[in-house]
Every structure is written in C-alpha cells, then in structure tokens.
Amino acid sequence: MRPARPIPGVTAPRQGDLPVLLPFRAATPDRADGLRFSRWLADLPAAVPVVLGALAAAWPAVAYAQGGYGMAQAMDALWRWLPFLVTSGFALNILISFFTMVIGTAAGVILGLWQISVHKPVRNTAWFVTQLFRNSPWLVLLFIVMLAFPFEIRIGDQVIPVPDWMKAVIGLSLPIMANISEIVRGAVQSVPSGQWEAAESLAFSRAQTLWQIILPQCFKRMIPPWMNWYAILTMATPLVSLLGVEEIVTLSRQAMEAENNMPELLVPFYGFCLVIFFAYCYPIARLTMRLERKFAVKQ
Amino acid sequence: MTETAWTPDQPIISIRDVHKSFGALEVLKGVTFEVMKGEVICIIGPSGSGKSTLIRCINALNDIQAGSITVEGLEVHAPKLDKLALRKKVGMVFQQYNLFPHKTALENVMMAPLKVLKEPKADVEARARALIRKVRLDGKEDSYPGELSGGQQQRVAIARSLAMRPDVMLFDEVTAALDPETVKEVLVTIKELAAEGMTCILVTHEMGFAREIADHIYFTDRGVIVEHGPPKTFFTEARDPRTREFLSQIL
Numbered sequence: 001m002r003p004a005r006p007i008p009g010v011t012a013p014r015q016g017d018l019p020v021l022l023p024f025r026a027a028t029p030d031r032a033d034g035l036r037f038s039r040w041l042a043d044l045p046a047a048v049p050v051v052l053g054a055l056a057a058a059w060p061a062v063a064y065a066q067g068g069y070g071m072a073q074a075m076d077a078l079w080r081w082l083p084f085l086v087t088s089g090f091a092l093n094i095l096i097s098f099f100t101m102v103i104g105t106a107a108g109v110i111l112g113l114w115q116i117s118v119h120k121p122v123r124n125t126a127w128f129v130t131q132l133f134r135n136s137p138w139l140v141l142l143f144i145v146m147l148a149f150p151f152e153i154r155i156g157d158q159v160i161p162v163p164d165w166m167k168a169v170i171g172l173s174l175p176i177m178a179n180i181s182e183i184v185r186g187a188v189q190s191v192p193s194g195q196w197e198a199a200e201s202l203a204f205s206r207a208q209t210l211w212q213i214i215l216p217q218c219f220k221r222m223i224p225p226w227m228n229w230y231a232i233l234t235m236a237t238p239l240v241s242l243l244g245v246e247e248i249v250t251l252s253r254q255a256m257e258a259e260n261n262m263p264e265l266l267v268p269f270y271g272f273c274l275v276i277f278f279a280y281c282y283p284i285a286r287l288t289m290r291l292e293r294k295f296a297v298k299q
Numbered sequence: 300m301t302e303t304a305w306t307p308d309q310p311i312i313s314i315r316d317v318h319k320s321f322g323a324l325e326v327l328k329g330v331t332f333e334v335m336k337g338e339v340i341c342i343i344g345p346s347g348s349g350k351s352t353l354i355r356c357i358n359a360l361n362d363i364q365a366g367s368i369t370v371e372g373l374e375v376h377a378p379k380l381d382k383l384a385l386r387k388k389v390g391m392v393f394q395q396y397n398l399f400p401h402k403t404a405l406e407n408v409m410m411a412p413l414k415v416l417k418e419p420k421a422d423v424e425a426r427a428r429a430l431i432r433k434v435r436l437d438g439k440e441d442s443y444p445g446e447l448s449g450g451q452q453q454r455v456a457i458a459r460s461l462a463m464r465p466d467v468m469l470f471d472e473v474t475a476a477l478d479p480e481t482v483k484e485v486l487v488t489i490k491e492l493a494a495e496g497m498t499c500i501l502v503t504h505e506m507g508f509a510r511e512i513a514d515h516i517y518f519t520d521r522g523v524i525v526e527h528g529p530p531k532t533f534f535t536e537a538r539d540p541r542t543r544e545f546l547s548q549i550l
Contacts, residue, residue, distance in 0.1 A: 192395075201358055202415065203411060
C-alpha cells in the first residue's frame with residue numbers, strides 16, 4: 001500500500017477550514033532519524049582514531065609474537081605501501097564519492113520534485129522509482145549496473161570507454177538519488193501549507209511558489225541530511241572493490257599479496273583503511289551536526 | 300465566457316446558493332448574499348459554522364460543489380478561471396499571517412508585484428515603503444518576520460496583500476491568533492482601510508469591532524446564513540433563537 005503523501009493544493013484537504021477538527025501534526029517527524037549516522041559519528045570523541053591505531057598495533061604483536069615475521073615488519077610494509085594506498089586507492093574512493101554525489105543529487109532533486117508533481121502519473125512513477133532504489137541492496141544495484149552497462153559507448157565514430165569506476169559511480173548514484181529524492185520531498189512538505197495558500201492568494205503560480213517561496217525556505221533544512229548521505233556514501237565506496245575497481249580495499253589486498261599474505265598484515269592494512277575513512281568522515285559528521293543545530297535555532 | 304461586463308453599481312461580489320462539502324461533511328448548505336463596492340461585511344458565527352470556508356471560496360482557495368460566486372463579473376468557479384485575474388482583484392489575510400519567513404518585511408510586500416505582476420522594481424519599492432508606513436511599521440522594513448510581534452506580522456501581511464492593489468480584501472479571523480494588546484493595532488489598520496472605501500469581508504469574533512465597522516453583519520450556523528442585518532438592529536433585535544443564544548454567550 002502506498003502511504004498517503006498529501007500535497008498542499010493537490011491531494012490534501014487544506015488546513016484552516018475547520019480549525020477545531022485538525023489533527024496535530026509534528027513539524028518534521030522523521031528528521032531526527034534521518035541524521036542517525038552523522039549524529040552517532042559526531043558524538044564519538046576525537047580520541048577514537050588514536051585508540052583504534054593503538055589497538056591495531058598492539059593486538060597482532062601479542063597474537064603472533066612467536067613467528068619470524070613480526071609486527072615491526074608488518075608496520076614497515078604498511079609504511080612502504082601507504083603513499084600508494086592513499087594517492088591511488090583512497091583518492092579513487094573520494095573521486096567516486098564526489099561524482100556519485102553530483103549525479104545522485106542532480107537526479108535526486110529532479111526525482112524529488114516529480115514526487116510532488118500535480119500530475120498523478122508523474123508523482124506515482126517518481127514515488128515508485130524512489131522506493132525501488134531506496135530499498136534495494138546497494139551491492140545488487142552495483143552488480144546490475146556493472147554487468148548491464150557497456151564498457152564503451154559509441155557516438156558516431158567516437159568510442160568513449162567507460163571505466164569500471166565510472167560504472168560504479170552510476171550504480172552508487174541510484175540509491176543516493178532515491179534518498180536525496182526523499183530529502184527534497186520531506187523538506188518541501190515540512191513547509192506549512194499556509195505558505196502555499198498565502199502565495200496562491202498573491203497570484204503566484206505553483207511553479208513560482210515552489211521555486212521562489214518554498215524551496216528557498218527548505219534549502220537550509222536539506223543540507224544536513226544531504227551531508228549525512230555523503231558520509232554514508234563514502235563509507236560504502238569500498239563495496240566497489242567486489243567489482244574489481246582499484247580503490248583502497250582492492251589495493252590493500254593486492255599489497256598484502258605482494259607481501260606474501262602474511263597474517264600479521266591484515267590488521268595494520270585494514271586498520272589503516274578504517275582510520276582513513278574515519279579521519280575523512282568524522283569532520284563531515286561534526287560539521288553536519290553543527291549546521292543542523294545552527295539551522296534548527298534559526299527556524 | 301467567464302467574465303461578464305461589470306459596472307460599479309452592480310454587486311462587486313455575488314454569492315448564489317453555494318454548497319460546499321469536505322467528503323461527506325457538508326459545510327455550506329446554500330449560502331446567498333451580495334456585497335456592494337465599498338461595503339464592509341462581517342461574518343460571525345460559532346466555530347465550524349463554515350464562515351472561513353465561505354470566504355476562502357471567494358478567493359478560489361476552496362472549490363465549491365454547487366452554486367456560483369462572481370467577483371466583478373468574474374465567475375470564480377468556472378473550470379477555466381483566470382486565477383491571476385481573480386487574485387489581482389481579491390486580497391486575503393490569514394489568521395496565521397503566513398509571511399514568507401526567509402524574506403524581510405519590505406521584501407514580503409514587494410514580492411508579488413515584482414515576481415507576479417513583473418512591475419519595475421523602483422515603483423514597487425516606493426509603493427511597498429508607502430504601504431509599510433501606512434500600516435505604521437516604519438523602521439521595520441528590514442526586519443524578518445521572526446523578529447516581529449504577531450500584530451506587526453499581521454500588519455505586514457495586510458500591506459503585502461494591498462501591494463497587489465486589490466478591489467476586495469478578505470480577512471480570515473486575522474486577530475484570533477494575536478495577543479489581546481496587539482489586536483487593537485491590527486483593527487485600527489483595517490478600520491482605516493475601510494474608511495478609505497476598500498470593500499472588506501471579515502470573518503471575526505471581535506463583536507465590538509464588527510458593530511463599529513460593519514455595514515452589514517451575517518450570522519452563520521451549520522452552513523447557512525441564519526440572520527443578517529445592519530449592526531444596529533442585528534445586535535439588539537435578533538429574531539432567530541440561534542442568533543440570540545450565540546450573542547448571549549459572546550456579548
């Protein structure tokens with residue numbers, strides 16, 4: 001069953017007709033949940049990466065102390081590989097997250113606006129697409145795009161190769177698009193319907209109302225959840241290692257193979273992955289929560 | 300044709316046998332009245348009697364199921380209504396002010412003439428400043444709605460409607476959400492407007508104000524007009540028992 005998605009002036013009875021009968025409506029009921037990830041991450045004390053690093057160093061040293069290949073050698077190997085892992089590996093994760101966010105946001109805004117269209121078929125299709133990609137496993141979407149998408153595109157005589165990481169971007173863009181779509185829809189609907197009525201009575205058309213009155217009001221409200229999704233997306237980029245894209249996890253695995261797959265390497269190398277992702281996402285989460293508080297006060 | 304020739308000696312607003320329901324709930328059950336240019340009409344009645352719905356129908360914010368409403372000869376509920384034409388004629392002020400919170404008081408007043416009527420900015424700004432002076436908010440031009448009191452916001456809302464140069468103003472319980480001490484400043488503004496000859500339709504609970512300002516008072520209950528008349532006779536010689544009961548409770 002499709003949940004009711006009232007649109008002021010389209011499907012919803014207008015507020016203010018019978019003030020006594022109006023049900024109570026919380027202003028933004030799902031806003032608190034939308035930022036769960038950033039809130040959790042931002043609440044971690046800054047000492048966490050230090051503790052992570054210390055644990056990573058201490059644990060294998062105890063576990064494999066008797067072997068000939070020790071922690072010192074493992075850390076040494078990591079140190080040698082580290083510049084390569086960061087500049088070739090993590091840089092690609094960031095690149096993928098950037099492109100995905102750009103494409104996902106552009107498509108998500110359009111889809112979100114279609115979700116509040118006055119035309120029912122458009123609205124319903126946009127709703128269906130949003131729900132489909134929002135509730136599908138990301139990895140399945142990635143595999144579908146990876147296998148279904150051509151490895152090169154022919155335009156006339158031009159042959160444009162589509163690298164694997166670009167396909168990964170398209171695959172990851174789909175769930176991001178769907179979630180941005182929901183952010184846009186939620187933000188627009190969080191604006192009181194009185195704003196639509198006031199604009200309507202001042203002869204604004206629906207499009208003018210949306211672009212000049214409603215969207216400017218909800219732009220700020222959309223930024224924290226949007227950043228929240230950026231952090232979640234960045235955390236999800238290692239998924240593409242399963243498809244052979246040479247980002248940080250793939251390269252770490254290859255580096256460990258080059259170092260003869262010593263078990264002592266596992267914790268330093270993957271521990272380093274954790275730390276670098278944390279170091280990147282933690283400031284984003286802190287900023288997200290700061291903006292969230294700032295905009296909440298200004299409302 | 301949705302617009303017929305209208306001359307000022309005809310009613311500016313003509314409401315004939317209007318029926319309106321929300322689903323199974325019928326809130327207007329055949330309402331008929333006329334308003335002449337320059338008249339001030341007050342609609343009073345108990346909560347849920349359909350009085351707000353009625354004035355929202357005049358502005359096409361609500362549709363109607365049967366009957367007809369014309370404003371200066373323009374049929375409001377024609378399928379191909381020119382909404383821009385209607386809303387240039389009719390201004391509306393709401394109980395909750397509904398100012399645009401991301402714009403200053405001056406910008407709120409300027410927005411519609413600028414964006415909808417596409418008038419030159421210098422003219423619009425001069426007019427907007429004059430309107431803000433008129434509602435006695437000089438110095439508050441650059442304040443955001445959140446920085447203004449309820450009464451001040453409501454006066455900005457009145458100025459915002461007037462910026463479109465309407466011929467009729469609708470006031471939907473505009474003082475109901477205000478603190479008692481700011482009610483008066485809004486009422487004074489409306490009174491000045493009425494004195495200048497603006498056609499006004501007010502839904503109000505301010506009986507003293509209605510008695511003072513109205514040319515004609517309509518009492519609605521359960522979707523029909525129970526009784527109407529000029530304030531002098533309405534308040535003293537009410538005939539219908541429902542009107543009497545209402546007046547005895549409220550006065």
